[in-house]
Amino acid sequence: MxxxxxxxxxxxxxxxxxxxxxxxxxxxxxxxxxxxxxxxxxxxxxxxxxxxxxxxxxxxxxxxxxxxxxxxxxxxxxxxxxxxxxxxxxxxxxxxxxxxxxxxxxxxxxxxxxxxxxxxxxxxxxxxxxxxxxxxxxxxxxxxxxxxxxxFSPELLSICIPCLLVVALNKEEKEESKKDVEIVLLTLCRIVICYFIEQKLYLNEIKEIIQYHQEHRNLTRLAYQSAWKFLIFRMRKDDSLEEVITKELHFAREVASELEDQMKCVDWKREKEERGKETKEEVALLRWLDTINCFFNSCRSWNEDFAGLIRRTVQILRASRENYKKIHVKCLHSIQRAAEEKIVKIDDLLKGESVDIILEEIQQPTTYNNAMMNCLYFFLEISERLKEKTDNKANEAKRMELKRKIFEKMEEKGYEDTIASLYGVISFVYLDLTNYQNILQIIL
Structure with a gap:
């Protein structure tokens, strides 16, 4: 070979x-x-x-x-x-x-x-x-x-997953035991999205691990994140997990709370010479953001906690702008991903302050090309969704109200500057003139 x-x-x-x-x-x-x-x-x-x-x-x-x-x-x-x-x-x-x-x-x-x-x-x-x-x-x-x-072969996974979950179910408070659990759950995250795994091999155990932590806070941060990541990976191949993840285990609400706690551990104002050195707190946030992206890409039904999760992501994006480029890029991608997925309502994007932050990003003098591309695609996704007229009077009134709200946001953030900024990067992101006009006509 x-x-x-x-x-x-x-x-x-x-x-x-x-x-x-x-x-x-x-x-x-x-x-x-x-x-x-x-x-x-x-x-x-x-x-x-x-x-x-x-x-x-x-x-x-x-x-x-x-x-x-x-x-x-x-x-x-x-x-x-x-x-x-x-x-x-x-x-x-x-x-x-x-x-x-x-x-x-x-x-x-x-x-x-x-x-x-x-x-x-x-x-x-x-x-x-x-x-x-x-x-x-x-x-x-x-x-x-x-x-x-x-x-991995299916035969190996059928042996390894139950074997490792026995260790992961250990609820002892000793530091050595917690470390063993952390390593095992982190290991399970190596089994990536492309593998379908029968629920009988893991679901009851992972649910117990997550629910016990939600009540007793017994896991390390990395262990808890890893348990979620393993489960979210499984949703891509098995959409029957969605009810468990969103309704029983409350993914969006729990992760928003975790991100809030994690933000307090990061030195957002670190000195210039420290920039570029990857910290364990930075890695933890990057892992959570990857998990959020996977969740939005796999989930197919709306949840009332989406706005709170988006709002927390926006806060991290704003905090990371100066000193944490990797986190900044991931946050922008997460917000763009949320705009792409129709299960996330435009109301959620507004309540989560994502429109505000994207307008801020466009007007940043130091905004780099990939970030600008994320910002433009965010508005393209919204414009496509708001373009769809409906015969239902209530829904049509709602659509027009959302357009009005977004227009007001753009006025607040500097209407003319935003247009100028958009126009200046069109050629880089390969958006044709029709799409550009869509942004202006639909949103403005």
């Missing part, structure tokens, strides 16, 4: 202090305590702990440069030849997988390795054990396999 284009195993590795030090430590693993097995494992684990600390500091490119198919094949060979114990390999692989998930790194390198095949076979064999099944080993293997892979 040929390697995908994004695999770096055929290229020279990046030479940075972190990659050089990691490679040096990796080479030392072959020479640990060769005369005595216990001493060998102890020395190896000490080296791995040091390697894990380096992994935490790696940036995106360093990570992909180091963790290639070639390196995973070498680890598999070391396990096969008994120069690395399975326990030590798991200690290293789980940390690599955890950091990969936190940094949201995309790579197929593990999928194409012999180590991936080895773990897959071990999971299936361990599951078949009836009398002496090692539950902890099975959980470790499932975590490593799902964390590092991007493609």
């Amino acid at each position: 040929s390697l995908p284009d994004d695999d770096y195993s055929e290229y020279e590795p990046l030479t940075t202090s972190r990659t050089v030090q990691f490679s040096k430590l990796f080479d030392e693993l072959d020479h640990c305590g060769e005369d005595e097995q216990t001493q060998k494992i102890r020395e190896m684990n000490e080296i791995i702990e040091e390697m894990n600390e380096i992994v935490e500091e790696m940036d995106y490119n360093e990570f992909r440069s180091i963790f290639t198919t070639r390196m995973f094949n070498k680890i598999e060979k070391m396990i096969e030849e008994n120069t690395m114990s399975l326990e030590s390999a798991i200690l290293l692989l789980k940390h690599i997988g955890y950091c990969k998930m936190l940094k949201m790194i995309l790579s197929y390198s593990f999928d194409y390795s012999s180590l991936s095949e080895r773990l897959k076979k071990m999971i299936i064999e361990e599951q078949k054990e009836k009398e002496e099944k090692n539950e902890k080993l099975l959980v470790d293997l499932c975590e490593c396999y799902i964390q590092l892979n991007r493609n």
Whole structure:
């Protein structure tokens, strides 16, 4: 099987202090305590702990440069030849997988390795054990396999999901237990939108996890977000989940509350030299915004909590304008996505203050091209929706009232400046003149 284009195993590795030090430590693993097995494992684990600390500091490119198919094949060979114990390999692989998930790194390198095949076979064999099944080993293997892979077989998912959810249901208040739950729920988020999973494998457990947290606040922020993300991913392939998500678990209301709390943890006024350094608070918000986008793209029925969720997104967009470009872009995309989906009423967009913020963005002197494109498409979506006349007098009166309200918003924000700003970027976003005239005629 040929390697995908994004695999770096055929290229020279990046030479940075972190990659050089990691490679040096990796080479030392072959020479640990060769005369005595216990001493060998102890020395190896000490080296791995040091390697894990380096992994935490790696940036995106360093990570992909180091963790290639070639390196995973070498680890598999070391396990096969008994120069690395399975326990030590798991200690290293789980940390690599955890950091990969936190940094949201995309790579197929593990999928194409012999180590991936080895773990897959071990999971299936361990599951078949009836009398002496090692539950902890099975959980470790499932975590490593799902964390590092991007493609999964139905057979593996039918084993791994129930196995991991047993850990996720642990309600102990100990920090160690909370961390285990966090890692497991984060791992489940690796099972992306394209996979259909039978509800019997997960639904009752995920509902219990979310509902218990809503009452007792027992999960870490990342664990709670991950539980939601896993469930929202499933809605794309299974629209019967919508009632559970919107009515039983109150996604929009809960996430609006989470975003409010998360906003308080971010240093929105950070110094110029700190800009560009991704913080854990920033990553948390980016993950929530991705989940919101997926929700609006999958949901098919209106909910009264939509306006509140949009309003909170608008607040984050405004706060992130100066110092957090990634968050700013995600928020704009979320608001545009809400405008695209007809389940979100234009009333919700108005109440959520999204029209106000988009008009503000258009008039910002530093607005970059992609942001301007989001802003223009926001108005195009609204214009298309308001264009649709109806014979129902009440609905037609409502349509005209919405047009009037949006016109008033544009007057408040500077009617002439808005028009000038729109006109100046038309050529960039490839909007034809007809669409441009639609914005002016429908909204104004």
